[in-house]
Amino acid sequence: MADESYFRNTFHSEITNLIQAHVIQMRAPEPPKPMEVPSPPRHWVDREKHLEEIRRHLTGDDTSPLVVHGPAGSGKSALAARIATQMTEFYPDGQIYIDLDADDMLSATRSALLRLGIAKDQLSDSFGGLLAHFRSVTRDKTVLVVVDGADNAAEGLHFRPGSVLSGLLVFALNAAPDPSVRHMALDDLGIEDAARLLLKLSADGGSASPELPWSDLLREYGTRPSAIRRLAGLIRARKLTERGDYGEILTDLLEFPTRDLLESTYRTLSESAAWLYRLLSVLPSAEFENSILKIFDSQGTSSASAFQELVNAQLVTTSRPGWYLVEPSISRDAARRAQGTMLPVELVSAMRSSLRWYLKRAQLADRAVMGDRLRRAPVPEDVECPGFDDAAEALTWLQSNHTSLAAAVGMAAFHGWHDEAWGLAEAMWALYNNVAYPDEARRCYQTAVESTKKPVDRARMLLFLGRVQLDLAEYASAEDSLHSARNIALAVGDRELEGSAVELLGRAKHWQGHYDEAIALYEQALFNALEGGRSRAEGIQLMYLGRAHRDAGRPERAVEYLAQALDVFVRIEDGRHVLLVETDLAVLKAGLGVPGAEDEADEAIMWLRRAGLARHEAEAQERLAEGFHGEDRRRRLEAALEVYERISTAEARRVRRLLG
Structure with a gap:
C-alpha cells in the first residue's frame, strides 16, 4: 500500500474554502424569472376572439397543450407575443420561448436547459435525455412554454413542461388531428x-x-x-x-x-438607405445589435438617417431592446449568397468591417468567460463594440449568437479573410468549452484550420479540432489532427503547443484503454510543463497520470500522482481541479479500505453535485461501487444510473446491464 502520508485528511478548511468559492463561480446563471417571448407589435387589430379563447384555455381546468396553426405570415408570432404579455401574472416563474425557426430541436432543447441554469456537464448526449431533463427541471415551476416557428405541431409538443400548473402553446404551420391537444386555426384577417x-x-x-x-x-x-x-x-x-x-x-x-x-x-429607398439595407442583409444573422451600426459611419454614409429610413419602411423592425431584425425573407437569402458567392465590390469593405466587429465582440466575450489563456489572434483596433460586465453576460451572448458566429467563420473563410476566420474560431472556444455544440464546433474548426496561413496558428486550430473530435469519440481523426499539431509545434519550437498536443494525444490513448501509451505521453507532457514553469499544466498532467495508473489497476501509484497534483492545484488556487482530485483520492482510498474514506467520498460527491459536475458525480459513484458487494454495490450503481439517465443514454444503458 502507498505511504500513509498520501492519505491526507480531506476537506480541511483551506481546501473547502477553495472548492466552495469555485463552485459559486462556476454555477450557470439562472434567471430568477425568464421573460423570453419577444415584445408584441405596436399595432393590433382583430384576433380578440383568438386571444380570449387562449386565455380561457390557459386559465381553465384543461391542461392539454394548445396548438395554433396557420400559413406563414398569418400573424402567429404576433399572437404568441400578445398572449404572453397578457398572461405574465398567471405564470409566476416566467416564460420560456423556443424558436424552431432559428434552431433545430436538439439545439433548441439544449439551449433552453442552459438558459434555465443547467450546467453543461449535466446535459444529456441524446435528444430524449434532454427532453426528460426539461420535464424534470420544469416539474416544480409554473411557466408558460411558447414554441414558435414549428413546421408541424408535433415538433412543439415535445416541449410539454413537467408541471400541470404550466402551459404549453405551440405555433405551427401545420397540425395533424390529435384528440389530446386543443387546436386553433389562424386565417387571414377580414x-x-x-x-x-x-x-x-x-x-x-x-x-x-x-x-x-x-x-x-x-x-x-x-x-x-x-x-x-x-x-x-x-x-x-x-x-x-x-x-x-x-x-x-x-x-x-x-x-x-x-x-x-x-x-x-x-x-x-434613398441611395444611402439602399446601401445600408444591402449590407445589413448580408450580416451573419437576420437579427443584429444596434451597436454594430457605428462601424458603417466610416463607409461614406450617414447610418443614423439611413437606418431610420429602413425602420420607417419596415424593412428593419425591433425584435427586443437593443436588437433589430432585417426582413427575414430577404436577409436569409442574402446571408446564403454571402457564404456562397462573391459580393458586389461596394459591399466587400463594409462587410469585412462587420465581420471584424463580430470578431472583436467574441474576443471580448472570450476574455470575460475564460480569463487568462493562450490566444494568438490580435484584437481589431479599427472597430468599436461594447464589452461585457461579467462572465455570465458574455457566455449568454455567445450562446444566443452561436449560429451567427459560426456562419461568420464560414463567410470570412469564403471571402479569403483568413485572420478573421481563425481568430473568430479561437474566441469561440469560450463557447464550445462551456456549451455542448460538438458538431457545430467540429465544422467551425475544420474551416479555421484551412483558413490559417502561419504554421503556429494552424497548430492552434488543429488542437481545438482534435479536442472536439475526442468529444465525438472520433479517435482516429483526433489523433491525426493532434499529430499534425505536434509536428508543427516541434518544427517551430513552440513547447507550450507541443505540450498541449502531447497531453491530448495521451487522452486519446487513455479514453481508448491504452493506458501504458497514455502514461508515456502524459509523462512527456509533464516534463514539458516542468521545463516551461507552467504550474497549471503540471498539475493537470499529474492528475491524468494518476487517473491512468488508477484505470490500469495500480491504485498506489495513482494515489502518489494525485496527491502531487492536489498540492499544485491548492498552491495555484484552482478550486475546480482541487475538487476533482480530492474526489479521485477519496474514491481510491475507499477502494483501498482506508477508514473513513467512504464518508469523504460522499462529501466530495456532494460538492460535485453542487458544482453541476454531473458526469464526474456519476463516475465517482460507479467507481465506488467496484469496491462493494450486494446491496451497497447496487445502491452506488443506482445513484450513478440516476445521473447518467439525465446526461448519457449510452452510459445509462451500460449501468442498467450491470444492475441486471
Missing part, C-alpha cells in the same frame, strides 16, 4: 380589420383619412398580416421619399399594382 391595420401601420402616428381606398387596396394585395405589413412599408417609404400624399400613393398602387412588395420598397 377586410375591415385588415383595412384598420393597414391604416395604422401606414400612418404610424400621423394622419391618414380612413375614407381613402384602403379596402380596395387590400382586395388587390390580400389581407394576410405579413402582406399588410409589407404593403404599409412600401406606402411609408414612398411617402417619405416621394413626398406624395396618401391618396396619390394608394391610387397609384391600385392603377399600377406590384407583386413584389419588398423589391418595390427597396427601389423606393
Whole structure:
C-alpha cells in the first residue's frame, strides 16, 4: 500500500474554502424569472376572439397543450407575443420561448436547459435525455412554454413542461388531428380589420383619412398580416421619399399594382438607405445589435438617417431592446449568397468591417468567460463594440449568437479573410468549452484550420479540432489532427503547443484503454510543463497520470500522482481541479479500505453535485461501487444510473446491464 502520508485528511478548511468559492463561480446563471417571448407589435387589430379563447384555455381546468396553426405570415408570432404579455401574472416563474425557426430541436432543447441554469456537464448526449431533463427541471415551476416557428405541431409538443400548473402553446404551420391537444386555426384577417391595420401601420402616428381606398387596396394585395405589413412599408417609404400624399400613393398602387412588395420598397429607398439595407442583409444573422451600426459611419454614409429610413419602411423592425431584425425573407437569402458567392465590390469593405466587429465582440466575450489563456489572434483596433460586465453576460451572448458566429467563420473563410476566420474560431472556444455544440464546433474548426496561413496558428486550430473530435469519440481523426499539431509545434519550437498536443494525444490513448501509451505521453507532457514553469499544466498532467495508473489497476501509484497534483492545484488556487482530485483520492482510498474514506467520498460527491459536475458525480459513484458487494454495490450503481439517465443514454444503458 502507498505511504500513509498520501492519505491526507480531506476537506480541511483551506481546501473547502477553495472548492466552495469555485463552485459559486462556476454555477450557470439562472434567471430568477425568464421573460423570453419577444415584445408584441405596436399595432393590433382583430384576433380578440383568438386571444380570449387562449386565455380561457390557459386559465381553465384543461391542461392539454394548445396548438395554433396557420400559413406563414398569418400573424402567429404576433399572437404568441400578445398572449404572453397578457398572461405574465398567471405564470409566476416566467416564460420560456423556443424558436424552431432559428434552431433545430436538439439545439433548441439544449439551449433552453442552459438558459434555465443547467450546467453543461449535466446535459444529456441524446435528444430524449434532454427532453426528460426539461420535464424534470420544469416539474416544480409554473411557466408558460411558447414554441414558435414549428413546421408541424408535433415538433412543439415535445416541449410539454413537467408541471400541470404550466402551459404549453405551440405555433405551427401545420397540425395533424390529435384528440389530446386543443387546436386553433389562424386565417387571414377580414377586410375591415385588415383595412384598420393597414391604416395604422401606414400612418404610424400621423394622419391618414380612413375614407381613402384602403379596402380596395387590400382586395388587390390580400389581407394576410405579413402582406399588410409589407404593403404599409412600401406606402411609408414612398411617402417619405416621394413626398406624395396618401391618396396619390394608394391610387397609384391600385392603377399600377406590384407583386413584389419588398423589391418595390427597396427601389423606393434613398441611395444611402439602399446601401445600408444591402449590407445589413448580408450580416451573419437576420437579427443584429444596434451597436454594430457605428462601424458603417466610416463607409461614406450617414447610418443614423439611413437606418431610420429602413425602420420607417419596415424593412428593419425591433425584435427586443437593443436588437433589430432585417426582413427575414430577404436577409436569409442574402446571408446564403454571402457564404456562397462573391459580393458586389461596394459591399466587400463594409462587410469585412462587420465581420471584424463580430470578431472583436467574441474576443471580448472570450476574455470575460475564460480569463487568462493562450490566444494568438490580435484584437481589431479599427472597430468599436461594447464589452461585457461579467462572465455570465458574455457566455449568454455567445450562446444566443452561436449560429451567427459560426456562419461568420464560414463567410470570412469564403471571402479569403483568413485572420478573421481563425481568430473568430479561437474566441469561440469560450463557447464550445462551456456549451455542448460538438458538431457545430467540429465544422467551425475544420474551416479555421484551412483558413490559417502561419504554421503556429494552424497548430492552434488543429488542437481545438482534435479536442472536439475526442468529444465525438472520433479517435482516429483526433489523433491525426493532434499529430499534425505536434509536428508543427516541434518544427517551430513552440513547447507550450507541443505540450498541449502531447497531453491530448495521451487522452486519446487513455479514453481508448491504452493506458501504458497514455502514461508515456502524459509523462512527456509533464516534463514539458516542468521545463516551461507552467504550474497549471503540471498539475493537470499529474492528475491524468494518476487517473491512468488508477484505470490500469495500480491504485498506489495513482494515489502518489494525485496527491502531487492536489498540492499544485491548492498552491495555484484552482478550486475546480482541487475538487476533482480530492474526489479521485477519496474514491481510491475507499477502494483501498482506508477508514473513513467512504464518508469523504460522499462529501466530495456532494460538492460535485453542487458544482453541476454531473458526469464526474456519476463516475465517482460507479467507481465506488467496484469496491462493494450486494446491496451497497447496487445502491452506488443506482445513484450513478440516476445521473447518467439525465446526461448519457449510452452510459445509462451500460449501468442498467450491470444492475441486471
